[in-house]
Amino acid sequence: MTDPLQKPPKKNPQRRAVLPTLPPAFRSRKALAFTAAAAEGRFCLQKCNDCAKFTYPPREACPHCLSMDLSWQDIPTGGHLIAETLVRTSTNTYFRERTPWRSGTVKLDAGIAVLAHIHGDVARGGRVHMIARTDKSGKGVMMALPEQEVENMGDDKQLRELTCDPKHRRVLITDGRTEVGQTLAKTLGQAGASTVFVGQAEDWRSFAGLKNLLDIPNVEIMPLDITDTISVQNCAAEIGGKVDILINNATHIRPGGVLSRRDVVSARDEMEVNYFGLMRLMQAFGPGLRARGADGVNSACAWVNLLSVYALSNKPEFGVTYASQAAALSLAQCFRGEMAGSGVKVVNAFYGPLQDEWHQPLPPPKISAKVLAREVTAGLQQGLEDVIIGDVARDVWQRWVEDARVLEKELTQIEGM
C-alpha cells in the first residue's frame, strides 16, 4: 500500500535548497527513439520487420536474423516480475540520495526480459503493467506498475520522480481571462494543487469568467501581462520561487494567411504574445524553476506550453498565427535543451481547433475547455512531455511523425485540386 503523500511543511529558510542531481543521462542514438516514444507515453520496442521478433536493448541489427530493418513499435504492456533488488549504494549521486531504490527484471508478455524501475506496490513475483516515461535526465526509462491501479499509486517515491503530479504543488496559469484558463485553474485545483496562481492582464478591463476564478479555492490572481516585460519580472519577483508548474495558456489567435492580411500589425501582436511573451516568461521564471527541480515534495517539475498542433506544420487558414506558434515551439525546444539537467520537464500540449470565438465558424471536432484542461492535467499526472489533445491533433501528429513532408503537402493542398 503506498502511503499517501503528505503536504510538505514550509521550507526552512535557513537551509540551502537541494540542487538537482541526475540519473545517468547518456544514451545511444537508437536508444533516443525509446526516449521520444516515452515522451509521448508510448511503450515501444524495436521489432524486426523480417523475422517479427522484438529485441532490447536498442541496437543496430536484429540478433536473430541480422536484418538491419528494425522499427520501433508499440508493445503489449503486460509482464511478470522475475527478479528484484533494493539498491542501497550507488556511484551515481542521484540514486545515492534516493536509496533504497527498487529495480528488477521483468519478463514481458511479448517474450523478452527487461530491467525496470519497480513500483512499491508490485508483489514479489507479481504481474505488472509497464510504462515508459522520461526520467529526471529527460531520458526514457521503463517502470513496472501493479497490474491493477492501487490507491495513492502516484505517490510512490520512484513513480513521482517520473511524473509532474500537481498534487501538493503550486501552479501558475498565465492567462485567466479565457475559459481555458479558468477551467485549467479549476481542474488543477481538483487534482490536488495546493495553490493555483492565475495571471490576469489589463485589470482595467473586465472579462467574463472572473467570478469563475474567484469561486475556485486556493486561487490567487496575480497581475501578469506577458507582453509587458516589467509585468512579467514583477510577477516572477513575487512568486517565482513558489511556482512548481507553469502553464502558459496565453495565446493570440487571428484568422488569415499572409496574403489575406495587408499588414504585419496583427502578426506583431501574435508574435508579441505567442513568442516574445513566452520568451519573457522563460527568462523571468526559468531560472527559479531550474534551481528547484529537486526541492522536496513540491519541487519544480513542469513547464507546459499550450500550442496548436499546426505549430508543427502550417495550415494557411490561420497561417500567420500558426507561424508564431511554430516560433514558440522552436523556442520551447531551445528551452527544453537549456533546462536539461534541471529535473523540470518542458511539456508541449498540442491541440486541434478549440471551441472558442476564433474557431467558431469551423466544423467539429473541436476541443472544449473542459477536455483541454482534463488532458493537460492527465498529461502532468502521467509525466508526459508531448501531450496530444483531441482527434484532430492526434491525426495531425501521427501524420507528422510518419512523414512531415507529406503532411505539409496535405495541409496546403487546395480542395478539389
Place this chain on the structure above:
Amino acid sequence: MSVLQELARSLTTGEVKTVDLTHTLDPDFPVMILPPEFGQCARFRVEEVSCYDDRGPGWYWRNFSCGEHTGTHFDAPIHWISGRDLPNATVDAIPSAAFVGPVCVIDCSAQAAADEDYLLTVQDVTDWEATHGEIPAGAWVLMRTDWSKKSGAEYLNMRDDGAHSPGPAPETVKFLVKTRDILGFGTETVGTDAGQGAHLAPPYPAHYILHGAGKLGLQCLANLDQLPPTGAILICPPLKIKHGSGSPLRVLALVEG
C-alpha cells in the same frame, strides 16, 4: 521689457507657473478597446537595452513602443475619415502656431460624477460663457470631468455594452466648431468622444465633426482642476511624425497666480 522677457521673469518669480496636464506613459495605463476584428491601439511598452551592466556598462537606456494614440495624446484631422482630404491634416504639417494658445476649461465634474455617460450640452457652454465670456475663435476648449482621478477599470469603465464615460453631445461639437470656430477640443477620458459615442449621430461626433472641420483633439488629460476657467495658455506640440495621425505628447499649461 518685451512680452517674452516679461514672461521669462514671471516664470522665475512664480507669477506664471507651469501645470502638467499629462499622464505618465506607463504600461498599465488603459487604452481604448476596439472590437477584436479590428486593429487595436498598441499599448505602451518598454524593453531595457542596458542598465549599467554587461549590456552597456556606463549607461541606462531603453526602447519603447506604443501607438500614435496611446496615453495622453493628440489627434490630427487626418485621424478621422471626415478629415482625410484636408490640407495640412497630419501632425508634421499642422502649423506650429496651433500648439500654443488660449484655453477654456468647462467644468462638468459634478455632472460626470452623477452620470458616467454625461454629455456636454450647448446649454453648458452658453452657461459657462455667461460667466467667463464668449469662447474666442482659435481657442482650445477642454471638458473637465475629473475623470483623470480614476484609475484602472474605473477609468475605462468597460462593460458588456461598451465603455461608459462622459463626452460632448453632437450638437455641442457642431456649435463649438461652426459657431465658435475653436481650434481644438480635449477631454480627460481615452477619447474626445463619450464612451457610448458609437451610438450617437453621427457616431463618434467629436472625432467626426472636429476633424472633418480640420480641428484638433486632445485626450487622457489630467489636472484640469488646476486650471482657471479661462486665461491659461495651453502648450501641446505632438511629435513631428511623418504623416502622423497623432502622437503621445507632453501637455502643459501656463497659469498665472
Place this chain on the structure above:
Amino acid sequence: MGRPRPKRQGYDGVVAAVPVTIPYQRFSPEPAHWWLARALGELVRGAGITPQEIDGFTVSSFTLFPDTAVGLTQHLGLSPRWLDHIPMGGASGVVALRRAARAVQAGDADIVACVAGDANHVDSFRNMLTSFSRFAQDAAYPYGSGGPNASFALMTDHYMRKYGATRADFGKIAVAQRANAQRFDGALMKKPLTLEQYMDARPISEPIHLFDCVMPCAGAEAFLVMGDEMADDLGLNSVRILSTIERHNAFADDPIQDRGGWQLDVNEFWDMADISPGDVDFLQTYDDYPVICMMQMEDLGFCAKGGSPDLVRDNDLEITGSFPHNTSGGQLSVGQAGAAGGFLGLVEALRQLTGTAEGTQVNGAAVGVVSGFGMINYDRGVCSAAAALARGHDD
C-alpha cells in the same frame, strides 16, 4: 544436429609457467601502465630472460585508456611478433592462455607474456562503470545505477527462488574463502569472517550484502606461455594444459541468467582433458559473487543444475577440505584488481601445480580447473571460459 565437429586440437607441447602476482593495494595513484610494467618485470626476472626475448604479448586492463596493448609495446620496449588485447574481464585469464597457447603451437611466438592489471584511484570504479558498455548505458544504469552489485543481486534473487539456495549457502563460500585467504600473504582482507558476521552484514543491494562483494583495488597478475622444451631449457617449473573451452553470449534467450556458456561445451571440456570432475584437486572459480561460483560448479559438471547448494553444504571448501575452492581466498578476500581478477584464479592454479603456493598449497595438487566469467554487458555475464591444468612432469 549438422555435421559432427572435428575433434579440437589438444595442447601438447605447450605449457604455462612463472605465475606472478604484484601485491594489491586498495588505492594507488599509479596508473595501470605501472602495474603492468611491474608484472612484466617479474615475469622476465622469474624466467631469467631479457624483455627482448618476449615475442608474444597479451594485455587485459580496464584502466589503460587511452592506450591498448599497442601503446604498451612502445611504452615497455617490446617488439613482439604476436600481440593481442583481451577485454573479457573475468574470462581474460583463460582466454589469454588459449590465445597464447595456439600462437606458440603454430610457431607464431616462442615466449608469450600474458599480463593483466588495473589502477584504482578514488574515482576509478565510478568512471569505469559509467562507460562500461552501450547496453549498460542505455538499459541498465538508468535503473538505480547499482552497478554489478545490483545486476548480480537480481541473479541471486532469481537463483535463490528457483533453486532454494539460502544466504547461508553463499555465506559458506565466502567464509571458506576468507579462511583460505588467511594463508595468502597478498590478500587485502585478512580479518577472519564467521558465518554470523556474513549474515549480519549490511545490505548492499538486497539480497546481496557486504561480504558478497569484492573490494576493487589496484594490482596485476601475469604468466608466461611457451613450448615445454623452452620451459625445460630455461629450467622452469611448468604446467600442462589438458583442455580449455570458451563461449560468449550463450543462452541469449534466457530471461535471466542462471547458466553460462560452459554448459554448452562441458562435455568437450572433460573429453579433451580425458578426466572427470572427481579427478580434480582444486577448483578456482571466478568469484565476483558467490552465486556465480555456484553457477560455475554446476555448469562445469561438478553437480547438476541447481545442485550446488547441496554441494556446498556437503563439502568443506577450504584448502584442506573435501573440495578446495578458491584456495588463495578468491577476489572476495584477496581483492579485485580490475581485469587482473580474471587472472587471479589461473595464476593461483599455476602456483598450486608448480608446488609454489606456499601457505595455500593443496597437498599433492596435480590437476586443477580454472573457470572464468565476465563482462556484464547489460544484464548477464557474456564471457565464459575454463581450463583444466595439470602438473608439468609426471614425477
